[in-house]
Amino acid sequence: MTKPVTGVLFDVDGTLVDSVYLHAVAWWQAFRQYDHDVPMARIHRAIGMGSDKILDALLGPDHDSSSDEALIAAHSALYAPHWPALRPLPGARRLLDTCANRGLSVVLATSASRPELDALLRCLDVDSALTAVTSADDASQSKPAPDILEVALERSGLSAEETVFVGDSVWDVHAAAKLSIPCIGLTSGGLCAAELLDHGAAAIYEDPQDLLDHLDEALTSAFRKSLAEAG
Structure with a gap:
């Protein structure tokens, strides 16, 4: 029998803050500065990895790494000017406050660098x-490493x-999944529900507000799936 949920870990970019497409544009411009023509759609799908992984993913593991x-x-540098314009996704603040008020530990676990995390x-x-709170600076490898x-x-x-x-x-x-933690997926980062489910998400919601509106259901369904897979 599983323990009750006592804590919720949250990604930040695209999960709590509407920043994914700003990252995609900044990476696209950075690649162009160094003569790499990488389609925006490929960049978008790689967002969520840290900088230690995203270059190999988009340029290939054998690319010239000198730059x-x-x-x-x-x-x-290209992303930083957007910091003042960043906005929480709908319901993000209320979701975090509600979890904390219920006595759940609320932890941010992001691949952002510390300066970006501060913003x-x-x-x-x-x-x-x-x-x-954790950031990429606290770990030797970023996601999808655990x-x-x-x-x-x-x-x-x-x-x-x-x-x-x-x-x-x-x-x-x-x-x-590498730590056997059930993951609730949000489509607020631009991926479709089917793709997140295909990769193993336990439940899908549109954005933080949608998750907040169904919080009890979400936590229950996530653990039911986790138990079913473990069994």
Whole structure:
């Protein structure tokens, strides 16, 4: 018999903050600066990986990596001017507050760099609801590796058996699966429900508000699927 849910881990970009397409544009411009013509659709589907993974995913593992650091820096420089315009997705603040008020540990587990995370935290303005926060700087590998989620569990004192992860990308789903954490998928990052389900998401909702409106159902269905797969 499973333990009750005592904590919820959240991705941030595309899950709580409407930033995925800004990242895609910034990466597209950065690639063009270094003579890489990468279609925007491919970039969008790679968002959710950290910078340690996204270049190999989009340029190939055998690409000339001599410009990687400069390319990553270019993305950061192109994305940073958008920080003041970032907005929470519908219901994001209320979702985090509601989880915290229910006594659940609320943990942000993102592949964003620390400077980007600071901008996201300013956008969300829900520090009092948070138990812990992690970023790409806290892990040796970003999603779909589970390192960031492992750090999130350690910092919050949670175990995988009593935790749910909420994310918007297939990389979130894969990272959670490596720790046997059920993942609730949101389509607010631009992926369709079918794709997230095909990759193993336990349940799908449109955005944070939709998840909030069905929170009890979501937590229950996620754990039912987890138990069924474990059995």
